[in-house]
Amino acid sequence: MTASDRFRADSGRRHRRERTFRRLALSATWFGVVMLGILIVGILKDGVGQLSLDFLDNFPSRKPEQAGFKAAIWGSVWAVSFTGVFSVPLGIGAAIYLEEYAHKGRLVRILELLIANLAGVPSILYGMLGLIAFVRMFGLETTTILGIEVPFGRSVLAGSATLTLLILPVIIIASREALRAVPDSLRQAAYGIGATRWQCVRHHVLPAAIPGMLTGVVLALSRALGETAPLIMIGALTYVAFVPETPYDLFTAMPIQIFNWASRPQLEFHHLAATGCIVLLVVLLGMNGLAVWLRNRAESRKA
Amino acid sequence: MAAGAAPRPRVTADQLRKRRSRSLKEEVIRLSLLGSALVSVFVSVGIVSVLLGEALPFFGEVSVSEFVTGTTWTPLLEPRHFGVLPLVGGTLLVAAIAALLAVPVGSLAALYLSEYASPRVRRRLKPTLEILAGVPTVVYGTFALAVVTPTLQAILPDVRVFNALSAGIVVGIMILPMVASLSDDALRAVPQSLRNAGYGVGATKREISLGIVYPAAFSGVISSYLLAISRAIGETMIVAMAAGSTPRLTLNPLESIQTMTGYIVQVSLGDTPAGSIEFQSIFAVGLGLFLMTLAMNLLSQKIMARFRETYS
Numbered sequence: 053m054t055a056s057d058r059f060r061a062d063s064g065r066r067h068r069r070e071r072t073f074r075r076l077a078l079s080a081t082w083f084g085v086v087m088l089g090i091l092i093v094g095i096l097k098d099g100v101g102q103l104s105l106d107f108l109d110n111f112p113s114r115k116p117e118q119a120g121f122k123a124a125i126w127g128s129v130w131a132v133s134f135t136g137v138f139s140v141p142l143g144i145g146a147a148i149y150l151e152e153y154a155h156k157g158r159l160v161r162i163l164e165l166l167i168a169n170l171a172g173v174p175s176i177l178y179g180m181l182g183l184i185a186f187v188r189m190f191g192l193e194t195t196t197i198l199g200i201e202v203p204f205g206r207s208v209l210a211g212s213a214t215l216t217l218l219i220l221p222v223i224i225i226a227s228r229e230a231l232r233a234v235p236d237s238l239r240q241a242a243y244g245i246g247a248t249r250w251q252c253v254r255h256h257v258l259p260a261a262i263p264g265m266l267t268g269v270v271l272a273l274s275r276a277l278g279e280t281a282p283l284i285m286i287g288a289l290t291y292v293a294f295v296p297e298t299p300y301d302l303f304t305a306m307p308i309q310i311f312n313w314a315s316r317p318q319l320e321f322h323h324l325a326a327t328g329c330i331v332l333l334v335v336l337l338g339m340n341g342l343a344v345w346l347r348n349r350a351e352s353r354k355a
Numbered sequence: 356m357a358a359g360a361a362p363r364p365r366v367t368a369d370q371l372r373k374r375r376s377r378s379l380k381e382e383v384i385r386l387s388l389l390g391s392a393l394v395s396v397f398v399s400v401g402i403v404s405v406l407l408g409e410a411l412p413f414f415g416e417v418s419v420s421e422f423v424t425g426t427t428w429t430p431l432l433e434p435r436h437f438g439v440l441p442l443v444g445g446t447l448l449v450a451a452i453a454a455l456l457a458v459p460v461g462s463l464a465a466l467y468l469s470e471y472a473s474p475r476v477r478r479r480l481k482p483t484l485e486i487l488a489g490v491p492t493v494v495y496g497t498f499a500l501a502v503v504t505p506t507l508q509a510i511l512p513d514v515r516v517f518n519a520l521s522a523g524i525v526v527g528i529m530i531l532p533m534v535a536s537l538s539d540d541a542l543r544a545v546p547q548s549l550r551n552a553g554y555g556v557g558a559t560k561r562e563i564s565l566g567i568v569y570p571a572a573f574s575g576v577i578s579s580y581l582l583a584i585s586r587a588i589g590e591t592m593i594v595a596m597a598a599g600s601t602p603r604l605t606l607n608p609l610e611s612i613q614t615m616t617g618y619i620v621q622v623s624l625g626d627t628p629a630g631s632i633e634f635q636s637i638f639a640v641g642l643g644l645f646l647m648t649l650a651m652n653l654l655s656q657k658i659m660a661r662f663r664e665t666y667s
Contacts, residue, residue, distance in 0.1 A: 066559055073561040074471060080463030081472075084484045084535065087528050094502035095494065145391030153385055154392070163392055166399045172582070172652040173645065174589025176616050177402055179623075180641050184405045188629065217398050224395070248377065250384045271489075278491025281591035281616070285623050307493040307592075314497050314596055326501060329494045340489065 095333070099326030107327060111293040112309065116320035121328055124309035126295040127208070127288070128277060131305055134212030135219065135276045140269055142216070143223025147265075150224070151231040152253050171221035179285025182214030187286050201300055206287045209299040214282050219272040226268020230261040263350030267343045274339040278332065280307035306332045406645055409638030416632055422639060428602035428618075430636050437636060439643060441602040445519065445612035446644075449594055450587040452523025452608055453530055457587075458580055460527075461534025462569075465576075468535065469542035470564045481536065488532040496596030499525040504597065513609050517599030520608035525593050530583040537582065541575025541662065542568055574662035581655035585648045591616040615644045 110120020146163075154160045184190060187210045189203030196202070204210035234257050242252035283305055290312035292304040306328060314325035414422070417437040425438015464484070468477050504521040507514045514520065545568050553563035569576065599611030600621050613621070619637045627634045 066562070070559040070561045073564075074467075077463045077467035077471060080460045081467045081480055081484070081535075083460050084464065084487055084528070084531050085480070087531075088483070088487050088490075090502065091490070091494075091498045091528075094498055098501050142391045142394055145388045146394065149385075149388035149392040153388055163395055166395045168656060169649060169652055170395060170398060172585060172648060173402060174591065174616065174648055176589070176591045176619055177406070177641055177645055180619075180638065181398070181402050181405050183623075184409070185401055191629070217394075217401075220394065220398070248381050250381050274489065278489075278493070280491070280493045281595075281620065284620055287623070307491055310493050310497060311592065311596065314493075314500055322497075322501060325497050329497050332491060333494060336489065336491070340486075 092333075095326050095329045097326075098323050099328070099330045102323055102327040103330060107324075108331070112291060112304075112312075116318065116324055119313075119321075119324055121306070121309060121331060123292045123295060124304050124306045124328070125331070127292065127303035127308075128305045130208045130296045130299070130303060131211045131215065131283075132273055132277050134208060134299060135215040136269070136273055138212060138216040139219055139223055139272070139276075143220050143269075143272075144227050144265060146220075146224045147227030147231055148253060148258075151228050152257065153249065167221045167224055171225065174281075175218055175279055176281040176285060178214055178218040179282030181217065182210060182282060182286045186210040186213045205300070206289065206302055207300045208296050208303045210286050211283055211288055211303060211305070212299075214286055215276040215279060218279065218282060219276050222272040222275065223269055226272070227261070227265045230264030230268065231257065233264060234260045263346055267347045267350070270339055270343040270346065274336050274343075277339070278307060278336060280305075280311055283308055284311070306335075402645070406638050406642040409635050410642045413632065413635035413639045416635075417639075426604055428613075430618075430622075430633055435632075437639075439615075439640060441604045442613060442615045442618055442640060443643070444604045445598065445602065445617070446588055446594075446614040446647075448519050448606065448608060448612060449523045449526055449590075449598060449614055450584055452520060453527035453587040454580070454584050456524060456527030457531045457534050457583055461531050461579075461583070462538055462576065464531075464535040465538035465542055466564050466569065468539045470560060470568060481539070484532045484535055486532075487528065488536075490529070492529065492590060492592035493596075495525050495529055496592045499593055499597035511609065515599070515609060515611050517597060517601075517611040518609050519598050519612045522594045522596075522598035523608065525597065526587050526590050529590065529593065530586050533583045533586060534579055537579030538572070538576045541572040541579065544575065545571045572662070574658045578655040578659040578662065581651050581658070585651035585655070588651070589616065589644060589648050591620060595620040615640050619644075 107120050108125065109122055110118060111123050113119040150160060150163060154163075186204045187206055192203050194201070194203065204213065238256050238260060239252055242256045247255070288308050289302055289304055290308055292302055294301075296303045310325045310328040310332065313321040313328060316322075422437055422439050424440070425436060426440050427436035427438045428441045429436045468481060472480065499521050503525055504514070504516065504518070507518070507521055507524075549567050549571055550563050553567045558566065594614045595617045598614060598617060600613050600617060601611040602613040602618070603610060605612065618640055622633055622637045
């Protein structure tokens with residue numbers, strides 16, 4: 053066999069390999085998409101039969117045909133709303149400090165390292181922190197400080213505080229990116245006419261960065277909405293047949309209720325878990341749509 | 356200007372007062388922003404001290420060496436044994452199954468997205484894949500019980516209702532978009548000139564992808580693997596729902612096992628009084644979990660930092 057014969061044979065083999073590899077890589081990419089499809093179809097198949105207004109409007113029950121999602125839906129609304137109230141000022145404040153105020157020194161380096169690592173801490177460990185620090189407050193006797201009852205117990209307040217710590221790194225990282233995207237010329241213009249640092253941030257930088265920050269906030273809150281493990285740790289209850297009326301009330305949440313139904317032996321409850329998943333996914337889809345809409349609006353404004 | 360008239364002061368006393376209060380306001384704002392930034396310090400200190408604070412009394416009852424090297428975990432039954440290895444083994448078994456699925460599939464998907472896909476296809480496929488990362492873990496757990504386990508049982512009759520394989524597969528699906536997305540970022544950061552050099556010597560796209568781009572992005576890719584595996588180790592709901600609650604040191608993925616996170620959930624669902632050894636044991640396990648994931652995250656950041664230096 054001459055060298056050119058060998059080359060020709062080899063070349064054929066190389067191109068066959070090229071085609072095979074391309075197909076393999078393409079199917080690997082589609083694998084995830086197909087799995088998403090199977091997940092959605094599987095959940096719909098099990099759950100859509102029980103989806104009704106009664107399901108949305110009934111409290112949990114020992115009888116599967118009467119059990120509903122009402123306490124869980126409202127518990128989630130309460131917990132995530134308070135999480136937003138706590139985490140948005142704290143997260144955006146921290147981002148403003150790091151981007152607009154701090155000198156790039158050791159403090160910033162340490163804070164960056166901590167934030168990056170906090171983002172990687174398993175959520176269940178935040179639950180353990182919440183259990184000791186918020187639910188029990190290190191074994192503190194029940195008292196009232198500044199009109200706030202402490203320790204928080206297994207209340208909405210304890211759940212929101214725990215979820216706040218969990219999503220804080222996400223909000224800080226997203227808000228810093230939004231601040232970094234604001235052109236420096238804007239700041240220089242503000243300082244040029246004698247604005248103080250806060251005036252510059254408040255009137256010039258923040259308005260430009262808010263749409264990008266909101267996208268991050270909505271995504272972080274949708275993560276809080278789907279979190280289960282930290283709420284199990286702080287003892288959010290599964291059998292709650294009421295809607296919270298104050299932040300000190302006991303509560304349950306959509307993921308907790310789903311987990312509870314899925315862990316029961318009866319098949320009917322497994323189907324209810326799937327129905328709960330549908331409701332949870334629809335709400336999350338809405339929040340993601342909102343985030344995309346905010347991002348698009350921010351981008352079209354810039355252009 | 357009339358002679359003798361006092362020169363008009365540049366700044367009136369009134370303005371000065373306003374300016375001072377303005378700088379006071381500035382200072383208050385700066386301090387409260389600093390306060391929000393320092394919350395991260397308190398949270399970090401809080402996590403470590405809570406874990407240590409409850410785990411130290413535990414290690415007063417159970418020696419560290421018994422905990423770390425013991426192969427029997429029966430904390431709720433007499434005679435009690437607190438050997439954490441079965442839980443660590445269960446955690447690593449699930450993480451290994453997840454990695455076996457997510458690393459090859461995620462890497463191939465990343466290579467397709469960065470080297471083959473047209474910008475239009477990429478723009479559609481990548482966000483679709485990332486939807487998978489936003490699905491709550493409790494939904495994945497339901498999916499594991501309702502779809503994956505029955506499917507596995509239909510193929511392999513030996514599969515138990517709760518098993519490591521089903522949990523591992525679903526955890527793998529959960530971390531897949533993380534591997535694909537982060538590896539894609541690393542692959543795309545490889546300079547085009549390296550690819551062109553490959554085309555110059557007549558290499559095919561596969562040869563360039565596997566022989567040039569992937570090795571050039573290797574540290575970025577490795578750090579995405581580490582992050583994803585660390586996520587798999589800390590994953591809680593999927594394993595608590597689908598992997599079972601039988602602490603067992605085994606390599607057989609068809610059996611029921613228990614992971615570190617699964618044990619923590621099991622104990623906290625029961626009525627365990629604070630201060631009891633069962634209660635403290637979840638913090639000892641949590642401390643182990645914290646150290647494992649922290650080590651992997653730090654390693655991943657270190658490798659990533661080296662990768663950034665190479666191409667900046």
